[in-house]
Each structure stands twice: as C-alpha cells, then as structure tokens.
Amino acid sequence: MYMYPISGLKMIVDSLKQVSCPSLVSLSLDRCTNIRPDGWACFLDLLCHCVSLQTLSLADTSIPLESIWTPLLHGCSSQLRELRISGTRFTAGKASVSPCYKKVNRFVVTCQELNCLDLSRCKLPLEILKLLLKGLSDNILLSDVTIDISSCELGVAGVRLLGSLVPSLSSISTLVVSSNE
Secondary structure (H helix, E strand, O other), X not given: OOOEOHHHHHHHHHHHHHHOHHHOOEEEOOOOOOEOHHHHHHHHHHHOOOOOOOEEEOOOOOOEHHHOHHHHHHHOOOOOOEEEOOOOEXXXXXXXXXXXXXXXXXXXXXXXOOOEEEOOOOOOOHHHHHHHHHHHHHOOOOOOEEEEOOOOOOHXXXXXXXXXXXXXXXXXEEEEOOOOO
C-alpha cells in the first residue's frame, strides 16, 4: 500500500490556504485511504480556513472521525450544506472518543445551511448519534435535512433512541435507517 508523502500533501494544502481556500466551495477526498496521519493533520488545519466550503465529502477515507469536528466547527459550519462521511470510522477507543461527543453537538447546532448529512456505514456510537440528533432538534435554522444512518449497526438500543428523538426532529425531511441490525 502506497502512502502519500507528507511533502506532497503539505504542498497542496499550503497552496489551497494561500490561493483558493477562502473561496473553495466543494472538496472531495473520497476513497483516500493511503494518507498518513500527518497528512490528515495538514488537511484538518486546512479545514479551519475553508470558511466558504459548502460540500465536503470524506466518504470511505482513513481520516479518524473524532478529528473532524473542531476544524469543521471553526471553519465552515455556517456555510456547509453537505457533509458526506459514509464509511469512515471512529478509530480511537471509547475513552478517547468521548471528548469529541460535545464537539459533534456544537457543530450541528452552529450549522446554518446543512441539508445533507451522510453517516452511513460509520458504526456510530449511540452517544454520538444522540448528541447529533439533539443538535439537529436544537438548531432552529435548519429545515429539509436529509440524514443517512443506514448500515450503522444501531441495534435495538439505536432503534429505541431514534424512536424517542424522532418526534422532536422537525428539521429532518428524510431519514434513512435501512440495513441496521
């Protein structure tokens, strides 16, 4: 498996920061699974500067999900319309993931334009799902949001959680929950 050298990714990130990052509206790194952790660190720094970003797709990448919420919150949460992170994973243990729980909620609460959130195949911890849905119910700016949480292995506890929170989710127009056991 080839790992992209940090120097190449760093050069791209530095160029985007200087030239087009403030005006960048769409970014897709789908299926980038060979980027080293230090490469993702450069990318996360870039996200903090992408204030006009409307579409971000990190589907099936190797980026650790627990690392994206703070850069999204500080960068593009007011403009972001689509966040596609299907097939990505929380890579840290439960104790390490818990500090990111509230960041997920804060990100969703501060979104002003979000209309598509694809979390399919992410194996979401129930606490993350709960805070994400709670953030959506607390955000009065959002409407007509599509959420895809299919194939997340929610189980009985996840179904119960959804059943208890769905009535308060007036901002969601489409909720995809297929293929959950």
